[in-house]
Amino acid sequence: MPKTKDGDGATVPQRLLAAATRLFADRGYDRTSVQEIVEAAGVTKGALYHYFGSKEDLLQEVYSRTLRLQQERLDAVAGADAPVTDRLRDAAADVVVTTLENLDDAVIFQRSMHQLSPQKLRQVRAERRHYHECFRALIEEGQTSGVFSTATPADLVVDYHFGSVHHLPTWYRADGPLSPRQIADHLAGLLMRALRP
Numbered sequence: 001m002p003k004t005k006d007g008d009g010a011t012v013p014q015r016l017l018a019a020a021t022r023l024f025a026d027r028g029y030d031r032t033s034v035q036e037i038v039e040a041a042g043v044t045k046g047a048l049y050h051y052f053g054s055k056e057d058l059l060q061e062v063y064s065r066t067l068r069l070q071q072e073r074l075d076a077v078a079g080a081d082a083p084v085t086d087r088l089r090d091a092a093a094d095v096v097v098t099t100l101e102n103l104d105d106a107v108i109f110q111r112s113m114h115q116l117s118p119q120k121l122r123q124v125r126a127e128r129r130h131y132h133e134c135f136r137a138l139i140e141e142g143q144t145s146g147v148f149s150t151a152t153p154a155d156l157v158v159d160y161h162f163g164s165v166h167h168l169p170t171w172y173r174a175d176g177p178l179s180p181r182q183i184a185d186h187l188a189g190l191l192m193r194a195l196r197p
Contacts, residue, residue: 013051015041017065020058025104029059029112060120063109066102067127070095074134084142085192091135092161092191096184099165106169132158139195148195161191 010018019040023032034055038045052058077090099106113124136158142148152160164187172183 021104024108066105070098088138089188092188093184097180100180149197
């Protein structure tokens with residue numbers, strides 16, 4: 001089945017994901033039917049099942065697409081020819097910005113990921129663990145080279161930062177006093193100050 005585009009240039013999978021994201025964030029995964037998703041996307045049930053197989057596959061993809069973006073950006077930052085302090089600060093800020101730019105995805109993750117099957121949940125957790133391990137490697141690089149303090153284990157530093165990131169959907173408002181970039185800079189700054197030797 002071709003990935004037919006609509007008037008805005010969105011393919012069928014993009015339209016399905018956009019509709020599912022909106023509905024899952026507004027109403028919850030369990031209170032959203034396949035019929036409501038396909039109607040909102042302007043496609044048939046056959047199209048949904050062709051591209052995603054199930055409503056659960058849509059739920060998994062909502063989270064995985066943001067994590068893929070974050071992983072690509074982290075890989076680019078980590079591999080840059082820059083001091084580890086700059087790379088960690090950039091990575092710490094980027095995960096905040098990309099979370100806020102995809103806030104509905106983060107809301108859905110918090111509310112609904114437990115509704116994935118055990119196999120799909122393991123897959124999502126493995127993807128997230130890989131991201132955290134790559135982030136931790138930057139901290140360990142700085143600790144090994146003496147740029148960052150070793151007083152706090154790298155795992156705990158990762159948990160500290162991502163605890164803040166995962167909490168963003170509970171309080172962030174687009175019309176609030178701080179922009180995503182300002183929030184990202186503040187949180188990255190807190191992390192970097194915590195790692196000072």
